[in-house]
Structures are given as structure tokens and as C-alpha cells.
Amino acid sequence: MKYFWLNCGYNRFNHFEDLMGQVSVFDSSVHFNPSEGYAAFKRAEVGDKVIFYQVQNKIGLLGAGTVIKYEEPKRGQIKIHFKYEEKLLPLDKEYLERSEQLKISLFRMKEQLLNQISEDDYEFIMSLGRGEEKINRYFLMKEMEDFKENESYTIYVKTVNGIERKGFKHYTEMQEGDKVIIYRTAPERGIYGTATIEQPLHKEPIIMGRTDTTAITLKYDGDIQARTIYDLDREPMLRAQYFVDENWNESVTELTKIQYEAMLNPTEAEESPAITSYAEQLAKAAPKKSTVMTYIAGQSKKRDYKLPAKLLHIVINSHYTPQILDLLQLSQDTKHAVADQDWTQGTLYGQCIKENEIVTPKEGLVTAALSRGQSVIIEDIEQIAVRHFKPLLHAAAGKTIELGINETTLGKENATYNLFDDFKLVGVTQMSLDDLKIHFPEDMHAYIKIYQMK
Numbered sequence: 001m002k003y004f005w006l007n008c009g010y011n012r013f014n015h016f017e018d019l020m021g022q023v024s025v026f027d028s029s030v031h032f033n034p035s036e037g038y039a040a041f042k043r044a045e046v047g048d049k050v051i052f053y054q055v056q057n058k059i060g061l062l063g064a065g066t067v068i069k070y071e072e073p074k075r076g077q078i079k080i081h082f083k084y085e086e087k088l089l090p091l092d093k094e095y096l097e098r099s100e101q102l103k104i105s106l107f108r109m110k111e112q113l114l115n116q117i118s119e120d121d122y123e124f125i126m127s128l129g130r131g132e133e134k135i136n137r138y139f140l141m142k143e144m145e146d147f148k149e150n151e152s153y154t155i156y157v158k159t160v161n162g163i164e165r166k167g168f169k170h171y172t173e174m175q176e177g178d179k180v181i182i183y184r185t186a187p188e189r190g191i192y193g194t195a196t197i198e199q200p201l202h203k204e205p206i207i208m209g210r211t212d213t214t215a216i217t218l219k220y221d222g223d224i225q226a227r228t229i230y231d232l233d234r235e236p237m238l239r240a241q242y243f244v245d246e247n248w249n250e251s252v253t254e255l256t257k258i259q260y261e262a263m264l265n266p267t268e269a270e271e272s273p274a275i276t277s278y279a280e281q282l283a284k285a286a287p288k289k290s291t292v293m294t295y296i297a298g299q300s301k302k303r304d305y306k307l308p309a310k311l312l313h314i315v316i317n318s319h320y321t322p323q324i325l326d327l328l329q330l331s332q333d334t335k336h337a338v339a340d341q342d343w344t345q346g347t348l349y350g351q352c353i354k355e356n357e358i359v360t361p362k363e364g365l366v367t368a369a370l371s372r373g374q375s376v377i378i379e380d381i382e383q384i385a386v387r388h389f390k391p392l393l394h395a396a397a398g399k400t401i402e403l404g405i406n407e408t409t410l411g412k413e414n415a416t417y418n419l420f421d422d423f424k425l426v427g428v429t430q431m432s433l434d435d436l437k438i439h440f441p442e443d444m445h446a447y448i449k450i451y452q453m454k
Contacts, residue, residue: 002048003122004040005115006082010056013084019063022084026113027077040114041078046070050082051117051125053093060090061129088129096125098135100256100406104361104416134177138260139170140243141195141252142183147220152198154215157251162211167250169358174200174216181255181263182220189246190228191263194221224264237262237404240344241352254359256352258404310449311396312389314427314436317453320379327451328375328426335369335376339383348388349403349410361405366392366425370410370417381427382439393447395419 012024026041044067052062069081097103102121109115117125127133147153157171158164165171174197182193199217207213229244238244243253255263315324320336344351350364369376378384391401391410396419400411408416431439433450440448 001119002043002045003117003119004044004048004050005053005109005117006050007053007055007113008062010054010058012052013062019084019087023068024082024084026080026082040116041080043116044070044080044114049122051088051122051129052082052084054090058090060092061088061125062090063087064126064129088126089131091128095135096128098137099124100258104406104408107361137173137175137178138255138257139174139178139180139252140183140191140255140263141180141218142185142250144184144186147182147193147195149220149222152217152219154204154217156204156210156213156215157201158212158214160210165251167252170252170254171216172201173254176200179260180218181260183243188226188228190226190231191224192226193223194264195219196221227263227266231266232263235262235267236345237402240346256404256406258402258407262404311392311423311425311447312427312440312444313424313449313451314381314429315451315453316431316433316436317428318430320377320428321453323453324377324426324428327453328424330375330377330424330426334374334426335365336379337365337376338379339381341383343384343388345388345391348384349391350405350408352405361408367403367408367410367417370419370423373420375422375424375426377426377428379428382429382431386440386444389425389444392419392425393444396447 008024013019013022046067046069048067049064050067051064054060054062063084063086065083065085067080068083069079071079071081073079093106097106101124105117105121124133128135141155143155145153157168176197176199178197180195180197181191182195184190184192195218197216198219201214201216204213204215229246229248232238232244233240237258241259242248243250243255313328315327317324324330325332325334346364348364348366350362350367352359353362363371365376365378391403394401395410395412395415398412400409400415402409403416410417410419412419429436433452436450437445
């Protein structure tokens with residue numbers, strides 16, 4: 001059984017009568033062109049489940065149903081009969097995207113009419129539409145008030161002069177039950193407590209001297225063990241995020257669930273297996289021979305060696321040259337970038353970018369290459385902090401790693417980004433062989449192959 005998301009117009013069903021049991025017929029030769037979901041319609045079968053999402057008038061979930069008939073009257077023409085069987089709450093995409101799981105799924109929907117979805121997404125949306133589950137969001141809010149545990153507080157979202165506080169958009173997105181971490185700038189910049197939204201954006205009674213009384217109400221859940229921004233920046237899931245910077249000056253921002261949990265649950269060193277254990281496992285099967293190879297440009301057709309299955313391929317040369325593609329057997333469209341000392345872990349694996357009050361996930365250089373089945377070349381690779389390669393090394397050793405962005409993962413299989421066997425992270429550097437052996441810890445040597453260009 002397959003599951004689908006169908007974007008349907010208002011007139012697909014008769015809204016002046018009970019929708020239950022109504023059948024809507026979609027004809028490929030009339031209702032849509034090949035760019036609007038024709039391929040998905042060809043995969044549909046009788047008995048498949050569908051969620052109807054209304055895109056006109058009252059936008060939101062309309063209901064759910066089943067494919068009851070599939071016809072191909074003539075070549076190139078498909079008729080699908082959808083039966084309406086269950087009413088759902090009219091939740092819109094903006095609400096559904098509060099879920100990190102659904103945000104990714106909805107973002108990946110390319111077709112205008114019909115999109116196939118996973119069984120997990122279907123069941124989750126159905127439970128939301130039936131009112132069985134609710135999606136909470138997570139926020140970091142800067143407040144200096146001395147909150148008392150289990151007491152409710154009114155937080156005005158504009159200044160006394162009516163000017164919106166920085167990050168105002170996030171106040172408008174809050175709903176009852178959403179979780180909040182309280183951030184303070186004194187005695188040190190960091191987090192000090194948690195709260196829950198009791199009442200979303202609303203108007204309070206007029207107050208003398210205040211031109212606007214728009215506010216939210218939160219209940220302070222209690223203090224937590226204080227953690228400074230420097231403590232938070234050491235967390236793998238929070239490192240280099242804009243809100244742990246000393247210059248963060250917003251009143252509120254949104255967090256992912258993973259970021260929220262990482263703030264409240266400090267990572268203990270013993271919980272993460274050492275890289276050495278994975279290196280040792282890999283080293284046992286590695287060929288016991290020199291990992292340095294000399295390559296002379298123009299002799300590529302005469303080589304008779306077979307490249308070992310290494311992850312990091314370091315080429316010693318003054319600059320990038322097309323001969324590297326031939327040496328590593330890479331295609332002409334392999335991604336090529338030049339690193340600098342400002343690169344972060346997010347540069348490689350993805351991060352949330354905030355522009356004009358909107359936070360959007362952006363793929364990193366490595367994850368973008370993996371999603372396209374490509375390798376990647378990084379010039380001046382020594383500029384990247386060695387610790388940023390840890391997610392790749394763990395993945396190469398068979399562990400699935402959380403990347404901290406919308407529940408994305410990196411691993412060998414069943415991950416958001418799968419590390420395929422032929423993937424190569426190629427680094428170009430001017431460092432000498434001896435310097436490279438010092439620069440990369442001995443734990444990593446089993447993953448590395450070094451080439452000397454001449």
C-alpha cells in the first residue's frame with residue numbers, strides 16, 4: 001500500500017453536501033500536465049491511501065480517503081477515482097511545518113498536484129488531523145525578569161512606544177503548549193530556566209503610558225542548571241549557531257527539538273564512543289602498506305594500482321589542478337570549494353540560516369554532495385578544524401550521526417544522507433607529509449590516503 005498527498009481545489013468536491021462518501025475523479029488529460037504529478041498518478045493503485053489538502057478558499061487539510069478505481073482508457077491517459085472517507089481538522093502547512101519531520105517532507109514535495117509520502121508521515125498527519133496529537137515548537141527567549149516557579153507572566157512583545165521587539169515574527173508563531181528556554185545576559189550570557197506558553201499572541205487591557213499591549217502569557221516551569229553560551233557552544237548540536245554568539249541581540253528565536261534538548265541535557269564525554277575505537281576496527285582490515293603515493297601528471301593511463309577504500313584523500317600540491325580528477329577518478333562536475341579558517345561544522349553538514357526573520361535549513365558542502373551521489377574537493381583543507389571531520393569518521397565506521405538540523409542524520413544506510421562506498425572527500429594542501437601526520441591525529445590515519453603531485 002502506498003500513501004499520497006493530493007493538493008485539490010475547492011471544486012473537486014461538493015461542499016454544499018456531506019463530503020463523506022463523495023468521489024472525485026482526476027483525468028490526466030484534463031486536470032494536469034506531466035509537470036504536476038503525472039508520474040505519481042502512474043504509481044497509484046486501488047486501495048492506496050490519500051490525504052486531501054485544499055489549496056483554495058479555506059486552505060488546509062480537507063480530509064482523507066482511498067483510491068477506489070484506476071483506469072487507463074487510452075494510452076497516455078489516466079483516470080483516478082478518489083473517495084472521501086474521513087474528515088480532518090483544517091490544519092494548514094504552516095502548522096504542519098512546526099514538526100521537523102513534516103517540514104522536511106513538505107519541503108521535498110516537488111509536484112503541484114500529487115506527491116507520494118511515507119507511511120510514517122501519513123500516520124502522523126492523520127493523528128494530527130484527528131486531534132490525537134499536537135505539534136509543539138521550541139523557542140529561546142531573552143527575559144531579565146526574576147521569574148518564580150509555577151507562576152504565570154505577561155510578556156509584552158512591543159516596546160512602550162509600540163516598536164516590535166527583535167524577533168517579533170516568532171512571537172506570532174507561538175501557540176499554547178510550546179516550550180521556551182529562558183536566556184539572560186546577566187550575570188553571564190546563558191540559559192537559566194524553562195517555561196511553557198499558556199496564551200499565544202493577544203491584546204491585554206490598556207495600560208497608561210504603553211501605546212501597545214500585544215502580549216503572550218507564559219508559565220515559568222522553574223530554574224535549570226545555568227549554562228553559559230560558551231558551555232552551549234561546546235555542544236556538537238549547538239556549535240557555531242547564531243544564538244550562542246556574544247552579539248546575539250534578539251528577544252526571541254526558534255529552536256529545533258534537537259537544539260532544545262541539547263541545551264537542557266549536557267553531553268557527557270563518556271556517552272560518545274571515541275574515534276579511536278572506530279579507527280582500530282577499520283585499521284584491522286586496512287592493507288599494511290604505505291599510504292603515500294607519488295603521481296606524475298601525464299602518466300594517468302599507465303597506472304595499474306587500485307585505490308583503497310579510504311575516506312579522506314589528501315593531495316599535496318600548491319593548488320587545485322584538473323589532474324586531480326584523473327588521479328582520483330572523479331567526474332568533471334565534482335564540487336570544488338576553497339576553505340578558510342572561518343569554516344564551521346555547519347559549512348560541511350548544513351545549518352539553519354536566518355534571513356529577514358525566517359529560519360531555513362541549508363545543506364552543507366558534504367551533505368549536498370552526498371544527496372547528489374558526488375564526491376567533493378576542498379582546497380586548503382588544513383584550514384578546517386580537524387574536529388569537524390568527526391561526523392564523517394563516525395559514519396564511515398557504521399554509526400548513524402544526528403546533524404542537529406531538522407532531525408537529519410548521516411550514516412552508511414537508512415540515514416537522511418547515506419555515505420556511499422565511493423564517496424571521497426579530497427583535500428588539496430601545501431603542507432608537507434610530516435606536517436600532515438602531525439596535523440591529523442593518529443586516530444584518523446586509518447581513514448586517510450595521501451598523494452604527492454609532481
